[in-house]
Amino acid sequence: MGRPIKEKSLTQQDVINAAIACLDKEGETALGVNRVARELGIKPPAIYKHLDGNAALRRAVALTIWQQYVEWCHQRTDSLDDPHALLQAGGQATREFARSHPERYRTMLQFQLNLNDLETAPLIQEVFRFLKRVLQPYNLNETKLIDAMRMVNGAITGFITIEQAGLMTLERSTDASYQVMLDALVVAIQYIQQVEP
Missing domain, CATH: 1.10.10.60 (Homeodomain-like)
Structure with a gap:
C-alpha cells in the first residue's frame, strides 16, 4: 500500500x-x-x-464490492436500449467482473442483500432496475417477472460459480457455452411470457 x-x-x-x-x-x-x-x-x-470488528469489516467490504460491481455493469450497459443486447452485455459484464476480481466476486456473493436494510436496499433496487430494463418489453406480470429474474440470476451466477471452481473440464470452450446460455435465456424468457401461471 x-x-x-x-x-x-x-x-x-x-x-x-x-x-x-x-x-x-x-x-x-x-x-x-x-x-x-x-x-x-x-x-x-x-x-x-x-x-x-471483523464482521463489520466484512460487511463494509462486501457493500463496497457490490457498489463496484453495479458501477462496472452500468459502464457496460447504460448506452444500450435493446433488451437482448442488454441481457448479453449484462451477462458478459458480470462474467468479466468475476474474472477480473475473482475474490471480490466470491466475497460479494456470500453477502446477502436485504430490502429491509437501509444500506443494502439501494443496491438491490439497482439490480432490480437493470433486470426490469431487460425484461420490460416482455410485459411480464409480477409473478412471471420474479420467475424470469430468478432464472437469469441463477443461470449467470451458477455458470460463473461452477467455472470459478474449475468444474467445467470438458473440451468445449466455456466462452462458447456461456454465449449459448445467454442466447437460450432469451428463449426461456419468452417461454415464461407465454406459459400460464
Missing part, C-alpha cells in the same frame, strides 16, 4: 481499501482486522475507531 497511513488521518474508506487489497492478494482469509492493520502499518485498535 506504500507509506503507512498515520492513525489520526485514517478514514473508514482507507480501511476498506486496504481490506480489498488484502482480499485481492490473499483471498477471503485476509479479511480480518489484524491482517488489515498490518497492511496499513498501524495497530489493530485504530481500525476499531472506524469499524467494529
Whole structure:
C-alpha cells in the first residue's frame, strides 16, 4: 500500500481499501482486522475507531464490492436500449467482473442483500432496475417477472460459480457455452411470457 497511513488521518474508506487489497492478494482469509492493520502499518485498535470488528469489516467490504460491481455493469450497459443486447452485455459484464476480481466476486456473493436494510436496499433496487430494463418489453406480470429474474440470476451466477471452481473440464470452450446460455435465456424468457401461471 506504500507509506503507512498515520492513525489520526485514517478514514473508514482507507480501511476498506486496504481490506480489498488484502482480499485481492490473499483471498477471503485476509479479511480480518489484524491482517488489515498490518497492511496499513498501524495497530489493530485504530481500525476499531472506524469499524467494529471483523464482521463489520466484512460487511463494509462486501457493500463496497457490490457498489463496484453495479458501477462496472452500468459502464457496460447504460448506452444500450435493446433488451437482448442488454441481457448479453449484462451477462458478459458480470462474467468479466468475476474474472477480473475473482475474490471480490466470491466475497460479494456470500453477502446477502436485504430490502429491509437501509444500506443494502439501494443496491438491490439497482439490480432490480437493470433486470426490469431487460425484461420490460416482455410485459411480464409480477409473478412471471420474479420467475424470469430468478432464472437469469441463477443461470449467470451458477455458470460463473461452477467455472470459478474449475468444474467445467470438458473440451468445449466455456466462452462458447456461456454465449449459448445467454442466447437460450432469451428463449426461456419468452417461454415464461407465454406459459400460464
